[in-house]
Amino acid sequence: MSENNTRLTEYGWNATLSNTFTTLAPPDSAPGRVLRVDRGRCDVAVAGGTVRALSGGDPLCTGDWVTVAEIPDSREPEMHTVTSILPRTSSIVRSSSSGKSEGQILAANVDTVVIATASDGDVDLGRIERLLALTWESGATPVVALTKSDAAHYISDTLTQVCAIAPGATVLAVSAETNEGMDVLDAVLDGTVAILGPSGAGKSTLANALLADTTGADRLETGRVRTGDGKGRHTTVTRELIPFSGGRTLIDTPGLRGVGMWNAAEGIDKTFPEIEELIAECRFSDCAHNSEPGCAVLSALGRGDIDERRLASYRKLQRENAWNAARSDARLQAERTREIKVISRQLKSHYRGRDR
Numbered sequence: 001m002s003e004n005n006t007r008l009t010e011y012g013w014n015a016t017l018s019n020t021f022t023t024l025a026p027p028d029s030a031p032g033r034v035l036r037v038d039r040g041r042c043d044v045a046v047a048g049g050t051v052r053a054l055s056g057g058d059p060l061c062t063g064d065w066v067t068v069a070e071i072p073d074s075r076e077p078e079m080h081t082v083t084s085i086l087p088r089t090s091s092i093v094r095s096s097s098s099g100k101s102e103g104q105i106l107a108a109n110v111d112t113v114v115i116a117t118a119s120d121g122d123v124d125l126g127r128i129e130r131l132l133a134l135t136w137e138s139g140a141t142p143v144v145a146l147t148k149s150d151a152a153h154y155i156s157d158t159l160t161q162v163c164a165i166a167p168g169a170t171v172l173a174v175s176a177e178t179n180e181g182m183d184v185l186d187a188v189l190d191g192t193v194a195i196l197g198p199s200g201a202g203k204s205t206l207a208n209a210l211l212a213d214t215t216g217a218d219r220l221e222t223g224r225v226r227t228g229d230g231k232g233r234h235t236t237v238t239r240e241l242i243p244f245s246g247g248r249t250l251i252d253t254p255g256l257r258g259v260g261m262w263n264a265a266e267g268i269d270k271t272f273p274e275i276e277e278l279i280a281e282c283r284f285s286d287c288a289h290n291s292e293p294g295c296a297v298l299s300a301l302g303r304g305d306i307d308e309r310r311l312a313s314y315r316k317l318q319r320e321n322a323w324n325a326a327r328s329d330a331r332l333q334a335e336r337t338r339e340i341k342v343i344s345r346q347l348k349s350h351y352r353g354r355d356r
């Protein structure tokens with residue numbers, strides 16, 4: 001690793017990335033990490049500081065490792081362009097609402113996802129399962145944080161309930177107010193950490209608490225109503241990557257209103273292992289678990305071995321995943337048909353020109 005890349009180690013630069021860079025980098029480009037993306041531009045941390053760059057052709061997202069090159073004689077001084085994206089170790093993808101045939105990448109190269117859920121009100125188990133499926137699918141490790149434990153009435157019941165629906169994941173009760181559970185949370189966070197959850201879950205407050213050692217002051221705007229300047233509520237609008245203690249980085253995200261399943265079959269299976277195991281025992285390999293004879297899922301349900309709510313949640317995510325896959329297949333098909341038409345038109349005019 002070259003000496004002048006030490007600043008990049010704060011952002012997670014390591015020997016593996018260094019090797020990849022040496023192998024894949026276009027000439028005259030430097031390595032960097034995308035901190036945030038806005039309107040075709042991005043902020044990229046490079047060895048010498050942070051530069052603005054044009055995003056280039058492929059969709060980029062916060063957390064991407066890229067190569068950049070300075071644009072000579074650019075009207076904007078020191079404007080760079082992204083020349084390539086290094087292979088991602090993980091990517092958090094949801095179905096895009098924009099009607100494209102691809103999913104939308106929320107963040108790349110994330111090691112740990114904190115699923116923030118406020119524990120001071122009703123806990124939406126289905127939403128936690130949805131975010132678990134998204135996280136398992138991404139390749140990152142999920143940690144469920146039940147936030148605002150200082151304001152919760154039945155925190156131990158909630159903990160038990162959430163542990164039961166999050167097999168394989170760490171579940172913690174935390175409070176940024178009293179610091180309960182914060183040291184344990186800090187200890188289980190590894191590498192690049194993304195905090196996901198609905199608006200008001202306490203994501204930015206949690207991020208500020210984790211960053212406090214590094215930045216000394218609140219770095220991110222939270223939903224706290226500011227009394228001094230009467231400016232009211234401030235909420236996170238962009239995804240931004242910030243370095244913090246132990247060579248880790250943190251991505252605070254805006255509240256996600258919808259997180260549709262996208263190519264998440266494996267993630268869904270990993271979220272519902274008890275259902276997944278049963279499916280292998282169904283008599284028919286294409287069993288829909290509705291009324292088929294020899295259905296292991298239905299008999300387990302009848303015996304009370306699996307939870308009806310879990311099964312409904314599983315079905316909902318499966319249906320959504322299948323629907324998005326079919327929709328994207330249809331779009332891809334339409335795009336391909338369009339391309340073929342264009343090509344055959346070009347061929348026709350080519351031959352017409354030749355025959356003349």
Ligand SMILES: Nc1nc2c(ncn2[C@@H]2O[C@H](COP(=O)(O)OP(=O)(O)O)[C@@H](O)[C@H]2O)c(=O)[nH]1
Binds near residue numbers: 148
């Ligand atoms: N009592 C209590 N309130 C909290 C805690 N963490 C966050 N809050 C409050 O929850 C609201 C939303 O917090 P914020 O971090 O902006 O949520 P975000 O939208 O997920 O980023 C704010 O009013 C916070 O003050 C906590 O640990 N305890």
Ligand SMILES: [Mg+2]
Binds near residue numbers: 203222255
């Ligand atoms: Mg926020």
Ligand SMILES: [Zn+2]
Binds near residue numbers: 279282
């Ligand atoms: Zn079945």
